Amino acid sequence: MNIVSIDFETANKYRSSPCAIGIVVSDGVKIIDEFYSLINPLMEFDPYNIYVHGIEEVEVVDAPTFDELWPVIQKYIENGIVVAHNASFDMSVLRASLDRYQLPYPTMEYLCSVVLSKQIWPGLENYKLNQLADVHSIRFNHHNALEDARVVVQLLQAAIAEHDVRTISELIDLHGVSCGRIFERSYVTPKVKKRKQSKRRGSVGRP
Template identity: 55%
Template sequence: MNFVSIDFETANEKRFSPCAIGVVVANEHEVLDEFYSLINPLMGFTSFNTYIHGITEEDVADAPTFPQIWPTLHKYLSENTVVAHNASFDMSVLRQTLDYFNLTYPDMDYLCTANISKRVWPDLINHKLNTLAAHHGIAFEHHHALEDARVAAKILMKAFSTYQADSMDIFLGKCNMTKGRIYEHGYVPPRAKKTAKRKLYF
């Protein structure tokens, strides 16, 4: 059951300012392929964003623009299940950037590894990417797009193993969750179904 993990870094507060993208193709056992690129957002950087990820305007001066790398990204994303940690951010970056450059949306399902981890490991102090990485003994450079995408992929692998699931449908059934979906100028977010509370009898 292959899936694709992604992570964006942005140049500023605008969601249509991606300056780096990391893509990891994996299955329940191993990483199969990786892609990383800086992106020239064709707009300025804020000091706050550069402080977070360390990327500057000089770093991306000769980098491809989003429309230039979109054909490659589209091949990775289209008709696949895509995951991201705090997926609402990354999917918003994807959709707003496609809108900004008037590019065609991919048809793809998506999931959030932050929400999945809340179901699988509910007792952790929080479900941030670095907390989950530390819990599972995964060393990485936080806020590097490829490393973050790789950790999200490994977290999903750990979740598959914890729930002993050998298919995405079985895994989501055990999580009591549904996939989200992105399609041409629209999306449906993934849903976590409410679990029944135990009744106490005295």
């Protein structure tokens, strides 16, 4: 199954204000497709958000709105396991945008690469995307939606190679992580499965 990495940048504090999206698809070994687009959120931009991602309001004036892009996005996310770094943010942007335009939710599975990275590479100082990239000597332009999505894929490709597994499904099974799911107007978050503990046998003493 393909890995479909997705990353949003937003215009302001509202999750329904995506102003850019990056999608990168990998077969687990190599990148096989990429997609990037600015998005017109039809909202004002907050100076802090501009500082973070560098996208100015004037740049998105002629960009498509989320609902106009949705048919393209949907084709990507319905053909693999969707992965995002700090997925709670990106999945909330997706849901809020679908709600805003009254679009039906897709039925899809997704992973959080922060949750997965903590199981794959325990003991790191932090699990921010730029920190993980530094550890793996990956250079990129942080907070560019396409480059962020690409780094997530590169990290997962490295993890698959390191653990001598063939697919993302085998990797998450190996590390006891369950996928989250999105379905109509609801969702379930990714989780680390509880390890089964073996019960010790012992005799019960009589008083």
